[in-house]
Amino acid sequence: MKPPHSSLEVSPLLPNIAGTPRSHCTSVPMSSASPVSCNAHKFTLPEEVREKMERALREGNWPQVFSIVREAMKTMSTSPVSIAVSGDSGNGVSSFINALREIGHDEEDSAPTGVVRTTQTQAGYSSSRFPNVVLWDLPGLGITAQSMESYVKEMQFSQYDLFIIIASEQLSTNHRKLAQTLQDMGKKFYVVWTKLDRDLSTSVLSDAWLLQTIRENIQENLQKKGVHVPPIFLVSNFDPLLYDFPKLRDTLKTDLSNIRYDGPLEVCSQFCDKIISNKATILKERIIQKHPQDGADLKVLEDTQLSFGIDKQSLYRVAQDLKKPLIDYQSIMKYPDFESARRRDWKLRWLSCFYLRAFLSIVWYVPCFGVPIVNFFRHQKYKHIVELVARDNKIILRKMLRDAIFLLEELA
Numbered sequence: 001m002k003p004p005h006s007s008l009e010v011s012p013l014l015p016n017i018a019g020t021p022r023s024h025c026t027s028v029p030m031s032s033a034s035p036v037s038c039n040a041h042k043f044t045l046p047e048e049v050r051e052k053m054e055r056a057l058r059e060g061n062w063p064q065v066f067s068i069v070r071e072a073m074k075t076m077s078t079s080p081v082s083i084a085v086s087g088d089s090g091n092g093v094s095s096f097i098n099a100l101r102e103i104g105h106d107e108e109d110s111a112p113t114g115v116v117r118t119t120q121t122q123a124g125y126s127s128s129r130f131p132n133v134v135l136w137d138l139p140g141l142g143i144t145a146q147s148m149e150s151y152v153k154e155m156q157f158s159q160y161d162l163f164i165i166i167a168s169e170q171l172s173t174n175h176r177k178l179a180q181t182l183q184d185m186g187k188k189f190y191v192v193w194t195k196l197d198r199d200l201s202t203s204v205l206s207d208a209w210l211l212q213t214i215r216e217n218i219q220e221n222l223q224k225k226g227v228h229v230p231p232i233f234l235v236s237n238f239d240p241l242l243y244d245f246p247k248l249r250d251t252l253k254t255d256l257s258n259i260r261y262d263g264p265l266e267v268c269s270q271f272c273d274k275i276i277s278n279k280a281t282i283l284k285e286r287i288i289q290k291h292p293q294d295g296a297d298l299k300v301l302e303d304t305q306l307s308f309g310i311d312k313q314s315l316y317r318v319a320q321d322l323k324k325p326l327i328d329y330q331s332i333m334k335y336p337d338f339e340s341a342r343r344r345d346w347k348l349r350w351l352s353c354f355y356l357r358a359f360l361s362i363v364w365y366v367p368c369f370g371v372p373i374v375n376f377f378r379h380q381k382y383k384h385i386v387e388l389v390a391r392d393n394k395i396i397l398r399k400m401l402r403d404a405i406f407l408l409e410e411l412a
Contacts, residue, residue, distance in 0.1 A: 045072060045271055053268075057275045060309035062318050066404040069268050073261065073405055078132065081259050082124075082159060086138040087166030088174055092194040095237040096166055097135050100249075101127035102240055122155065129249075133256060136160065140174070148177050157181075161259045162252075163189035171221045179227045188255065190231045191218055196243055197236035261405055269398045276308070276397070280390040283307055284383045297352060298338045300382050304389040310396055322403045329396050335388045345388060351381040 045053070049072050056064035087093045124134045138155055157163075163182050167175050175191075182189045193214055203210045211234055219229045231251055233244035287300055305311040309318075310333070312326075319326045335341035342349050350356065360374045 045267060050271060053271065054275050057272060058279060060307070060314070062309060062314070062400065063321060065272075066321075066400070069401055070404060072268065073264050079260075079263075081133045081161045081256055082136060083133060083162045083164060084136045084138055084155070084157070084160040085164045085166060086140060086155075086178065087168075088140045088172050091140070091166045091168045092237050093140070093166045094137055096164075096192060096194050096235070097125055097137055099235070099237040099240040099245070100135065101125065101129055130252070130256065132260075148181055152181060152185075157185060157187070160187070162255060163187055165189060165191045167191060167193055167218075168195040171218060176221060176225045176227070179222055179230070180225050183227050188230075188259075190233060190248070190251075191222075192248065193218065193232070193234045194237050196234050197238055257406065261402075265398075265401055265405065268401060269394075272397050272401070273394050276390050276393050279308070280386050284386050287382050287386055288379050297381070297385065300385050301335075301338050301341065301389065304386050305392075308389060308393040310389070310393050315396075318400060322400065322407055324403055328403075329399065332395055332399060333392045334395075335392055338385075341385065341388050345384075348381065348384055348388065351377065351384065 049068060053065060053068050056062075056068060085093055085097055121139060123137045125137065126134055163178075165175055165178055165182075179189065179191070196211075196214075199210060199214070200207055205213065214234055215232055218232055222229060233248040233251075235243050235245045235248065239245070283304060287304065302311065306314070310329075312330075315329050316326050319329060330336060334344055342352055356377065360377060364370045364374050366373075
């Protein structure tokens with residue numbers, strides 16, 4: 001069936017415009033299978049891991065915490081990542097998949113290519129270049145008259161972790177609708193402009209001017225639809241080592257690591273948040289017993305930071321272990337000292353303001369009720385200081401866990 005005219009409406013990008021190295025790759029056709037998002041898996045921490053992590057957190061033993069999380073991540077982050085590749089007929093979607101895998105079109109496990117759109121159903125391909133990743137070749141929206149809503153449902157968009165939109169010659173209505181839909185779904189996506197070799201050989205513009213024109217026009221067409229500009233790559237399917245292909249691979253490698261670890265890291269972080277909250281509850285009572293008198297605001301803050309392991313010396317040791325500058329962790333602390341905490345938190349500012357202190361100094365001499373009232377406000381202030389330090393601890397720990405995991409990736 002011929003698609004309606006609106007689906008073929010295009011925005012011309014090249015008004016002045018009149019076809020590798022191979023490596024061993026394995027391909028696993030999966031046209032009958034269904035994609036499974038890496039983030040769709042329910043990650044759980046084994047009870048033994050939870051107990052070890054809780055013990056290490058309570059002791060403030062950061063190296064032990066990182067070691068436990070790293071071991072847990074090895075088993076929790078093994079889910080395959082699904083990448084959907086889609087574009088209009090003739091954009092070179094299948095050719096791009098082969099080029100990304102650095103495999104020739106004539107090899108047995110290559111994605112079928114042709115002048116006419118050859119992919120009629122979803123087909124998945126794997127490659128040793130990207131372990132535990134499935135590249136899904138999707139039928140273009142332009143080959144049917146179905147709406148974007150039905151296309152999204154049929155192609156199971158929710159099951160993909162990353163999308164690559166393939167375009168050449170022009171950015172069609174289909175491309176713009178697809179980009180807008182992905183943004184609305186909160187999905188990460190790239191725009192890849194293929195057949196750059198043909199554009200360069202036929203354009204009257206200089207190479208640098210042509211590349212800039214293509215990139216700017218893609219950005220302009222997307223922005224007209226309210227789409228935030230995604231990563232844009234200009235490539236040639238016949239030269240997988242030239243133009244933006246190396247940059248595309250580097251970006252993809254980084255994003256794959258983020259996708260693969262986001263789910264497990266969130267599970268670990270949420271569990272750590274609970275332990276920190278429980279520890280804060282215990283510290284509130286101990287702080288009151290340790291500092292029964294007024295005027296210990298700064299000491300309470302410092303003692304709590306030391307107990308949580310986010311005092312300056314402890315952070316310095318952790319930063320060294322993770323090969324990060326100390327400022328990386330100090331800069332994300334909202335309450336590094338009492339004056340900063342007082343300035344940024346309205347409740348602490350109120351509990352330590354001059355007028356309340358003056359009022360309590362008078363109330364202190366009221367028989368029977370004076371001392372309990374003063375102690376109540378003092379205890380509320382000390383407890384709130386512990387809560388503020390606990391918040392900082394949660395933020396810092398999340399960054400530490402991520403840094404620890406990606407340090408392991410770099411050293412692997």
